[in-house]
Amino acid sequence: xxxxxxxxxxxxxxxxxxxxxxxxxxxxxxxxxxxxxxxxxxxxxxxxxxxxxxxxxxxxxxxxxxxxxxxxxxxxxxxxxxxxxxxxxxxx
Numbered sequence: 001x002x003x004x005x006x007x008x009x010x011x012x013x014x015x016x017x018x019x020x021x022x023x024x025x026x027x028x029x030x031x032x033x034x035x036x037x038x039x040x041x042x043x044x045x046x047x048x049x050x051x052x053x054x055x056x057x058x059x060x061x062x063x064x065x066x067x068x069x070x071x072x073x074x075x076x077x078x079x080x081x082x083x084x085x086x087x088x089x090x091x092x
Contacts, residue, residue, distance in 0.1 A: 031046055
């Protein structure tokens with residue numbers, strides 16, 4: 001399954017166009033490698049997604065073409081979250 005579609009179906013990112021943009025800007029890695037929106041996602045892959053100053057690590061548990069909202073959380077497990085300082089704050 002394509003990365004952008006997985007992010008949308010799992011509801012990690014609500015819109016596929018936003019998921020595509022985030023991936024193509026280099027903010028997502030799969031198993032430590034930079035990923036683009038068309039990169040294939042497999043069960044067991046670990047994704048690190050950067051949202052602003054937060055990194056979220058998730059493990060892919062299930063792949064489905066469509067899912068209801070209550071089933072979406074079964075598609076991934078959050079492995080960890082980390083926050084980093086905004087590097088531009090200190091350069092005033």
